[in-house]
Amino acid sequence: MKFNIRYFLILLTGAVCFLPSVAMAELVARDIRIGVHRDKTRLVLDLSGTVRHQIFALADPYRIVVDLPDISWQVPAAARRQGGLIAGLRYGQYQTGNARVVLDLTGPGLVVKSVIIPASGNHGPRLVIDIKRSTRQAFLAKLRLPPKQPRPAPAPPVTAKTKRTPSQKPLVVIDPGHGGVDPGAIGISGIFEKRVSLGMARQVRKAILKRGRQRVRLTRVRDSFIPLRRRVAIARSAGADLFISIHADSIANRRVRGGGIYTLSENASDKEAAALAAKENRADLIAGLNLKGHDDEVTSILIDLTQRETMNYSANFATTLVPELRQLIHMRRKPHRFAGFVVLKAPDVPSVLIELGYLSNRQDERMLTSPKSRAAIAAAIARAVDNYFKAQKL
Ligand SMILES: [Zn+2]
Structure with a gap:
């Protein structure tokens, strides 16, 4: 196996919203929608409250990752998972306290807007992310910005295997x-x-x-x-x-x-x-x-x-x-x-x-x-x- 991957982490400008959570109650994601526009692909996440989120991109293959706090996913199984620049998407828990949406892109694309729209009328809060097609060069140039995001938990150190005592069962x-x-x-x-x-x-x-x-x-x-x-x-x-x-x-x-x-x-x-x-x-x-x-x-x-x-x-x-x-x-x-x-x-x-x-x-x-x-x-x-x-x- 060879992960010959160029991974880079960045925080896209303006990607972090420090809006306070409306309540301590469990946050629910009710739907995830993809809108294909002439000049952009829009991802909308319908939520039960406002959240902090962080966005970063990974190259080879081109991906955009949206990190969110813990979320209960109640997205309809039939929700659209591709369209426009989005070749596929996944969501779920990533690590304790951290949910994640991963978008596979059809090619290089940049997040040009990511914003939480507060609840209004019949609509609950929405996280809206707009992605525009870019060149590979532009995608990688963004990635070369110094990472401002804390690194994910490091891999556990390699230590000697724990030994079983003779009285223990295998x-x-x-x-x-x-x-x-x-x-x-x-x-x-x-x-x-x-x-x-x-x-x-x-x-x-x-x-x-x-x-x-x-x-x-x-x-x-x-x-x-x-x-x-x-x-x-x-x-x-x-x-x-x-x-x-x-x-x-x-x-x-x-x-x-x-x-x-x-x-x-x-x-x-x-x-x-x-x-x-x-x-x-x-x-x-x-x-x-x-x-x-x-x-x-x-x-x-x-x-x-x-x-x-x-x-x-x-x-x-x-x-x-x-x-x-x-x-x-x-x-x-x-x-x-x-x-x-x-x-x-x-x-x-x-x-x-x-x-x-x-x-x-x-x-x-x-x-x-x-x-x-x-x-x-x-x-x-x-x-x-x-x-x-x-x-x-x-
Ligand atoms: Zn498997």
Whole structure:
């Protein structure tokens, strides 16, 4: 994976409004609208109160990020997500106390106006943002302004993995893919992968605890955004003996279905696995994460491919898991594949990523949203976990 990204942070002039919040009550976003005008694209966010907001832009790909305080999102699912200069948009929690809207632009564009219009008549307060097409040069020139915004929380330092005491049961860390401002894949019925993965992770926790032979921890327990490397750091600092990342894919061809299990490898086993890893590795970019400093971090935390042992354990678990899941899930032709997933790169924690199926396929989506089949899949994963540790006499 290579994030060869020019990320720059700036605060566009006039982008911060220090209007006081009208009330301490929870702030609600009721709608998000895109208006395409001849000379600009306008984004309107209907809110229950006035807010402070900050806007910055990220290049390659061109994005505009709007940071807001915590918001309860009650935007209609059918709200338009593209138009004019906006190729796509996402919204959701970014970190505690901080909601975020990320706009993917069709090309370089500058925010020429961003203003809160106070409530009047039938209208509640609105945040209005106007974007005009610009040249790449102008976009980058704006980005070169010195950053005035406080940096996002730094990545956790890389420390030695926490060790389990002999009396403790092995620890399994379950990682529900995506979350918050990063919805992941979107299902045929409009369900988000982030919800499916969290629901499934909770079920797996329940199933493992029911068998009673391992401890369990989740990397996230709510709809929040967690950067990929922080997920790895959570597993290591908790002293994980096994890390299981849970996902569900989507694809344009709605007939494609089936699950797959992935483990880390420097060289992907095939093009499809490589493409999937590249897609999953985009999560941080999708959330508008400031990727500064990642290169150093990558060198220190990331795989040392000499650590074959961990990779062998990961492969062992995948081999144990395939026959268990096969009884319940339609599996891809090659059910165990290899690729460079960032989230699997803890050098000392055996890690697998499960793609449970395709949310773009009606049957798979039904299976992944039905409580009954979810429970059965969770029980199968828990059995495989048990067998894996038994084989190691843990
Ligand atoms: Zn995913």
